[in-house]
Amino acid sequence: MPGISSQILTNAQGQVIGTLPWVVNSASVAAPAPAQSLQVQAVTPQLLLNAQGQVIATLASSPLPPPVAVRKPSTPESPAKSEVQPIQPTPTVPQPAVVIASPAPAAKPSASAPIPITCSETPTVSQLVSKPHTPSLDEDGINLEEIREFAKNFKIRRLSLGLTQTQVGQALTATEGPAYSQSAICRFEKLDITPKSAQKLKPVLEKWLNEAELRNQEGQQNLMEFVGGEPSKKRKRRTSFTPQAIEALNAYFEKNPLPTGQEITEIAKELNYDREVVRVWFCNRRQTLKNTSKLNVFQIP
DNA sequence: ATGCATGAGGC
């Protein structure tokens, strides 16, 4: 899928509110406007990137258009059905012609600075008062909002590049640095992981994505090549519990999510499953509960 | 997208 790139529109919070597909290296401009192009005529937003290729601001020749409908670029392979849903118009204030997106989420050790230092001018009341940002840090000082923000952003930008989770995973393992699988990408996007994991993944994905977007602009999409299935140990075949067993296990779990060795043995015998399998089931059950009740709380795609 | 499995680190 060469030549396809997109322009990303962001609001003051650096949230992506839309993407504009465009043709990069087409032979000429003689071609009539793409049939399915958006109706954002007259508006020619520009992207301002920082050294890391991050979007730090967008320029619009006129007042920003009303929430632009996102056009889902057809993904090359996976028939992915429900990948993107319309982006809800972010509850933000009127957009000026020049909006400065989130100040490059680079290094930000802890909470945000108290009062924004402005030029030698006396701060206005609104400046002092408007502190609407509730960083909602978690117990470990992780900015959950920022994570959610990036996750949402990541998915949109990934799709804009026409990449699947699998491709990202492969590319990620191909290039240097931490490697992650499709599963990891999926879980990150839907925040089905602990805030800690998310924060660890974020920089990796961020870096990779920026590089991918750069290559894409340069036409070369040679970021993907390779992928050799290496020898993998033989795994135990995945156990498939019967609906009845699941029901029983859940019942036991409700009674006591942390059964003792004895109890596990009994449950295993009762349901006629390998003891170890039952033990792992409880472990996974507990883990799932934790993961789906953190960053995740609120969303339901 | 998720369910079950693996392995490291910690009591």
Place this chain on the structure above:
DNA sequence: CCTCATGCATG
């Protein structure tokens, strides 16, 4: 044995 971070395998 548990928790955690991850991934292979599967519906």
